[in-house]
Amino acid sequence: MSTIPKVLTIAGSDSGGGAGIQADIKTLTSLNVYGSSVLTSLTSQNTLGVDAIHDVPTEFVKKQLEAVLSDIGTDAIKTGMLSSGPIIHTIVDTLKKYPHEKLVVDPVMISTSGSKLLVDDALQTFIKELLPITLVLTPNVPEAEVLLGSSQGTIHTLDDMHEAAKKLGAMGPKYILLKGGHLPQEIKGEKKVVDVLYDSKTGDVHDIVNDYCDTKDTHGTGCTLSAAIAGELAMGHDVLSACTRATTYVQDAIHSSLASIGKGAGPVNHF
Numbered sequence: 001m002s003t004i005p006k007v008l009t010i011a012g013s014d015s016g017g018g019a020g021i022q023a024d025i026k027t028l029t030s031l032n033v034y035g036s037s038v039l040t041s042l043t044s045q046n047t048l049g050v051d052a053i054h055d056v057p058t059e060f061v062k063k064q065l066e067a068v069l070s071d072i073g074t075d076a077i078k079t080g081m082l083s084s085g086p087i088i089h090t091i092v093d094t095l096k097k098y099p100h101e102k103l104v105v106d107p108v109m110i111s112t113s114g115s116k117l118l119v120d121d122a123l124q125t126f127i128k129e130l131l132p133i134t135l136v137l138t139p140n141v142p143e144a145e146v147l148l149g150s151s152q153g154t155i156h157t158l159d160d161m162h163e164a165a166k167k168l169g170a171m172g173p174k175y176i177l178l179k180g181g182h183l184p185q186e187i188k189g190e191k192k193v194v195d196v197l198y199d200s201k202t203g204d205v206h207d208i209v210n211d212y213c214d215t216k217d218t219h220g221t222g223c224t225l226s227a228a229i230a231g232e233l234a235m236g237h238d239v240l241s242a243c244t245r246a247t248t249y250v251q252d253a254i255h256s257s258l259a260s261i262g263k264g265a266g267p268v269n270h271f
């Protein structure tokens, strides 16, 4: 009997199909990984933005988790939009029954179009309960600033990114992948994206460098990256290799993104 690597995504639904659970399942399918899903929240959304948000009741989040983990199981888990403190608490509490070492956490806070996908008073629950059980945390620069309680714009050089990754590592996650897409770097005359991977145990830092792609069609990039990391971990790759392979996947997905889908920020391409 052949075994297929499995990933559980715990995230929100994007009706437009570009981000959230839909992006996660597309990513996992194209990596030949089986995806299961626990929905935290429904968004009525398209490429122009988020129109409305409807959270799933916490008891039903718990029921979905129990249904998947008691039968199908998983080799890695990723979280995306978690929406509220009670939802985060329910997830952490339920996962205690099914302890898991490979948890990738994308700290989804605000959509590119400006809608809040995590309410303000959920931040402390996120920090206190979720970060300590996280294997890889994948913030972008603005999310890192919120988590560190610093003002927006504080992180603006690669050195600042290294320093911020170290501070985030002290908050519990075993690895930090601080994404540099908001802060392109000039390297040998070329515009590059540098994602910083920090190992909290050893203090090692790896800069993962990719070409910068100047496009507005990046809807779903963060969801896609964290799903790809979870997929690569489920296949048995170590964290550095999983993050490197996942950034390459996202790079390809952005370079061929789908400007023809919708009138706004087109989704990244999984085809």
Ligand code: PLP
Pocket (backbone or CB within 6 Å): 011, 012, 013, 014, 019, 020, 021, 043, 045, 080, 081, 108, 110, 111, 112, 113, 117, 218, 219, 220, 221, 222, 223
């Ligand atoms: N909608 C949902 C349900 C998401 O989970 C996310 C991101 O994680 C977004 C929207 C944001 O997508 P973007 O900011 O890439 O447009």
